[in-house]
Amino acid sequence: MIPAGSLLAASGLRKAYGLTTALDGADFSIHPGEVVAVMGPSGSGKSTLLHCLAGILRPDAGTVRYDGRDLSVLSDAERSALRRTEFGFVFQFGQLVPELTCLENAALPLRLTGTKRKDAEATALRWLEHLEVADVRHHRPGQISGGQQQRVAVARSLVTTPRVIFADEPTGALDSLNGERVLELLTKAARETRAAVVLVTHEARVAAYSDREVVVRDGRARDMAGVHGAA
Numbered sequence: 001m002i003p004a005g006s007l008l009a010a011s012g013l014r015k016a017y018g019l020t021t022a023l024d025g026a027d028f029s030i031h032p033g034e035v036v037a038v039m040g041p042s043g044s045g046k047s048t049l050l051h052c053l054a055g056i057l058r059p060d061a062g063t064v065r066y067d068g069r070d071l072s073v074l075s076d077a078e079r080s081a082l083r084r085t086e087f088g089f090v091f092q093f094g095q096l097v098p099e100l101t102c103l104e105n106a107a108l109p110l111r112l113t114g115t116k117r118k119d120a121e122a123t124a125l126r127w128l129e130h131l132e133v134a135d136v137r138h139h140r141p142g143q144i145s146g147g148q149q150q151r152v153a154v155a156r157s158l159v160t161t162p163r164v165i166f167a168d169e170p171t172g173a174l175d176s177l178n179g180e181r182v183l184e185l186l187t188k189a190a191r192e193t194r195a196a197v198v199l200v201t202h203e204a205r206v207a208a209y210s211d212r213e214v215v216v217r218d219g220r221a222r223d224m225a226g227v228h229g230a231a
């Protein structure tokens with residue numbers, strides 16, 4: 001049963017890698033503009049869930065619906081197009097292209113959708129300013145700190161004004177001060193653009209930045225609302 005008004009929803013997801021069951025009937029849903037923290041022990045299935053939700057992995061069973069569309073009926077090309085235009089991604093290690101400057105990296109998703117360099121870079125610069133890293137725009141990723149790299153990666157995830165941002169341990173490689181600042185900037189930017197955020201994290205203070213917490217355990221996802229008594 002998919003909750004009314006959800007933008008992205010999964011039900012009964014199952015996924016195994018050989019004999020290892022990663023997802024065992026997981027349900028998940030997120031509303032437009034909602035920030036949901038996905039927590040849980042190592043190996044519990046968080047990344048697998050995120051990859052299924054984003055159409056990167058095909059589940060063995062269960063459905064994922066985005067904006068009313070069943071992802072399983074889309075071709076690979078259609079799912080790639082969806083990821084380029086509607087979704088943004090931030091990973092644990094920024095995964096910036098080392099040969100490109102920070103400005104070129106942040107502009108890349110727009111260039112891939114055919115936006116002219118000048119326009120793409122103007123938008124990218126606005127987001128770098130928002131993330132407080134415009135001063136390193138002409139540097140290459142290897143010349144800046146890990147925290148700065150993650151801010152550039154967050155800027156890059158926002159340039160297409162995605163409706164959903166998938167963030168898999170975006171602060172995992174940072175110290176707690178830098179990690180919290182990246183979380184703060186990411187969730188603030190997402191709220192301003194009304195992007196929903198699926199945020200896989202171990203960050204203890206994530207509750208301050210999310211609307212809801214979901215805990216994944218043994219391949220199943222459980223909403224923490226009942227536990228905290230929150231709405």
Ligand SMILES: Nc1ncnc2c1ncn2[C@@H]1O[C@H](COP(=O)(O)OP(=O)(O)OP(=O)(O)O)[C@@H](O)[C@H]1O
Nearest residue numbers: 017020021022040041042043044045046047048049
């Ligand atoms: N490509 C793969 N091949 C084989 N097994 C995998 C693969 N990816 C994940 N697994 C296994 O599936 C299970 C779930 O992994 P997953 O990465 O989704 O968990 P996770 O909760 O994100 O873990 P972590 O917090 O450590 O990143 C684990 O047992 C893991 O070892």
